[in-house]
Amino acid sequence: MDEMIKDLELGMQLMAENYPHLQITGIEVLQGGGIKTVWKVETSAGTVCLKRIRKSLPIVKFTTAAQAFLSAKGALVADIIPTKDNELYFVHEGYALVLYSWIEGTDLDMEENQEHLDAGLKGLAQFHKDTVGFVPPADCETYNRMGVWPDHLEKMLAELKEWKTESEKQNSDFHQAYLSMADEIIDMAEQAVQLLKSSCYSEWIEEIGDYGYMCHQDYGKGNALQTDKGVYVLDLDNLAYDIPLRDVRKLIFKRMAELGYWDLDEVERLIGCYESVLPLTQDQRKIIYIDLLFPHKFYGYVKKPFKKGEIGEEKKLLKSYRVEADKMPVLRKLLNIN
Secondary structure, three states: OHHHHHHHHHHHHHHHHHOOOOOEEEEEEEEOOOOOOEEEEEEOOEEEEEEEEOOOHHHHHHHHHHHHHHHHOOOOOOOEOOOOOOOOOEEEOOEEEEEEEOOOOEEOOOOOOHHHHHHHHHHHHHHHHHHOOOOOOOOOOOOEOOOOHHHHHHHHHHHHHHHHHHHHOOOOHHHHHHHHHHHHHHHHHHHHHHHHHOOOHHHHHHHHOOOOOEEOOOOOOOOEEEEOOEEEEOOOOOOEEOOOOHHHHHHHHHHHHHHOOOOHHHHHHHHHHHHOOOOOOHHHHHHHHHHHHOOHHHHHHHHHHHHHOOOOOHHHHHHHHHHHHHHHHHHHHHHOOO
């Protein structure tokens, strides 16, 4: 309780110091007890959201400038309310805080609700279209994944191979289980790496040029709200320059995992929802299939014991393997591979 009161008092103090032109009529802590604190504030100018961001200041400069760019062109993102000094954020104890307009809407549950996912994919496509053309401030730091996919997949493939060698020297159930499935997983990863090399990826990167699409990187429940105007995209703290397909791959993969089986027609229908707003060529669409083929989910789990020293659990390993194995019949058809 003491922590909550401290957070409330801090919120009041920061609002008074940095937004003295706003009269506060109510405040509550939505998320507290850490760096990423979020306050909901009722003011004379309406409801707002004050958020402390757990990122370096040069990155915050980039993401807030991008959000202001999107807002100014009419994209469905929250407005940033400037401080008394007309800045997009202020700094308190080394961390940036940003004041956003409050968006009322329905939280889209895109893993479990098909209609929500359809709406979310269309909203995501519109967001990707709107991000094109943002030129970052000169003195900020950017997240830029444009063109890095081939090297990134190669690096993860090399690690999967290293961990196989490491597992050959270990006797635990976890390591033996990893060994039993490593060849199949490595084969998936190798096929994805080769297919990406022969795809239109590099050509598309050149075509996009500087200041092209930006990906959200964390698009899902809590970050997409259905409103009367359309789908608002929230929490742009991880924005990165990239081809616009990574967010799409993650949504499709999560949806198939939730369904418990892979359905070729459903994969195609979901991509079609996205393409109804942002059309893709057949070659560009193929990059989604290639990214789905790479064992991202499996890699995401096994890196924890191998890279971060966490205790490996055979049950979780088998679960992440099954998710990857289940997708293969559909992806073999889509990519015309053995």
